[in-house]
Amino acid sequence: MKFTKGYWMNLPGVENADVVQIREVKIYEDKVYLYAVPYPQDARAMGGPVLELFISSPKADILRTQAFHFMGSAKKEPQFELDMEACPLTVEEFDGGLSIISGKTELRITKNPASFTYYYEGKKLTNVGDRFGHAMISTLTTPEGPFMRVQMDLDIGEKVYGLGERFTPFVKNGQVVDMWNEDGGTCTEISYKNIPFYMTNKGYGLLVNTSGKVSYEICSEAVTRVQFSVPGEKIDFMVIGGGDGKTVLQNYTALTGRPALPPAWSFGLWLTTSFTTSYDEKTVRSFVDGMAERKIPLHVFHFDCYWMKENEWCNFTWDEAMFDDVPGMLSRMKNECGLKICVWINSYIGQKSPLFKEAMEKGYLLKRPNGDVWQWDLWQAGMGLVDFTNPDAWKWYQSKLRVLLDQGVDCFKTDFGERIPTDAVYYDGSDPELMHNYYTYLYNKCVFELLEEYKGKNQACLFARSATVGGQKFPVHWGGDCSSNYLSMSESLRGGLSLCMSGFGFWSHDISGFEGTAPADVYKRWAAFGLLSTHSRLHGSNSYRVPWLFGDEAVDVVRKFTNLKCTLMPYLYSAAVETHETGVPTMRAMVLEFPDDIPCTDLDRQYMLGGSLLVAPVFTKSGDVDYYLPEGTWTNFLTGEVVEGGKWRHEVHDFMSLPLMARENSLIAVGADDQKVEYDYGKDLTLHLFALKDQAVADVKDMHGNHLLKACAKNVDGKVTLTFEGRAENLKVLLRNIHTAQDLTGAEAEDTAQGLLLTVNADLAPIAFTL
Structure with a gap:
């Protein structure tokens, strides 16, 4: 959100009060209080606005700033589940200012004029921006209401990453990004997974600690700054030191939660019914048998929405017209075929579902201010939304899923969770604007905790679409609705790399695209890419995705790369354990592994799978691919060719190949x-x-x-x-x-x-x- 028109002018109706000087400092064991005013030292003034700031450290190497204009808000805010400690601070005062240190991260403050500069191991990271001698921590009045704003300087050549799963350019400089979960597919600027955390190639990150709508102007209002703003009278942000991207992510996930370790079986090949296709047990079995006949390993079978009766989503009951022997079917698939079973769910209850009346009568659905159940006709006629702030609704929802687990289901695709109303009333009184992004956290946590309780630790797995801060604790996440072409294949990878720069460790995508049906060449190229991702799923919208529908060579490609992934499991699963223990993602943008190699700071069409294998998907029918090798000796894992890095390479690959390069050492x-x-x-x-x-x-x-x-x-x-x-x-x-x-x-x-x-x-x- 923009507030200015050029350097000198505000937009019409906008008034700002920035921090000009620090009038008062109070030092406590675990926090520092600052009384900040928007006028120079020699001025005398009564009234406001003024800002009160609290500096603290929730974890070593993390410095938190809470800035308030008014403290009297009565809003009930959902809080991210952060592992915060009252870390002691090292505070040293000097002539005209003070230094606040947590671990290796330092904030140096001057009082008049006010300035805020951050360091890590003595090296400058960033500082709060300056405008007319004012530090850009501001309270603003606007035609839309009050806002709080902060601007952080960016250095020459500094690049911004993260902010969730974003399909726009990987480097966020120049973009306007709003934290607001929406169902927009992979081809737009909106996102299923908005994470108000960014990191830069200077070795630090910044989390805005609110579930509400944060608006970022990244070199788009002030061209050398990241600006972030929130509606209201307070702002809460944390600068996370680290010195390099991996350490920043370790520190960030120590605060927000490490990714859980998915079960090893989840890394295998998933096959689905697709979405709007027609299917019954005979259809499903023909797919499973077809894979076996063609000697393609298959590890998970997923039933999408129509395992339930249409217009009754969700009723959590199999459609008996299509599946008349569910226990027998699931037993045969699991025991005879060795498969794990996944079924589609979401947190919406259509009015035609037998569960709607029960949920309505027991108060388990979101309500309108007048006491009515909040309903609309989008997706399912008359649907309501489960209110996960109600402990009884939480248990009730889990009880319906537990029946499916008893039948033999192993995991759930937790779809949706983005179109959450802002005029609803929650059981616990939470503010609906602030619950919009947070709802998905409660939804996925509810399902994941049931799976972990039922299946055991390291055996729980979701296939989730929406997320917010902390959602990485409930893997796996996939990229949502992509189209069946090379452009969408490329934008999907951008989104995955962006998400993995936001604290998430595991990621998947619909091989060959969701919307439409891919031509055979796209299917084959995407299959190679998909089977060299952490999680691999064949899924579509209105057509099946079994490989023989795309030609004999597609069968060979899927078989080859599934075989390859199976043999790489000792390497991949060890990388997954590292992700679980450290927060460093298994799928890594090149800048994470090679932060000092300048070309790597921009790369978004290749990635590291673990610390040793470079993958460069082929995004062309012809097989032409350009990719960059950092300094060192690299070996093609498939062919054994040895090449020296520090340069770009152009290669042409058939459908049975792609650049898969092993790093030296x-x-x-x-x-x-x-x-x-x-x-x-x-x-x-x-x-x-x-x-x-x-x-x-x-x-x-x-x-x-x-x-x-x-x-x-x-x-x-x-x-x-x-x-x-x-x-x-x-x-x-x-x-x-x-x-x-x-x-x-x-x-x-x-x-x-x-x-x-x-x-x-x-x-x-x-x-x-x-x-």
């Missing part, structure tokens, strides 16, 4: 099972060693997330040693593109087309050789 764990995603990762494991310059480490977890094996390879002047700690059976090490090793001890060697294959002794004794 990588030890990538590859399993022996190309059919399953759940197996003993320590049995017949092969560690692929790539371009060892100094040291490589593989920390392999089992399919439950527990420690399995740690391997370390070191190269000192051509003398290589490998050490192992943990458990492995028939462990091997493949020295990619190395065919001779002198003075080998501790292993038997066999030369293969890919390189020397070393069989490790059963006691996991160290290996040594000379290159």
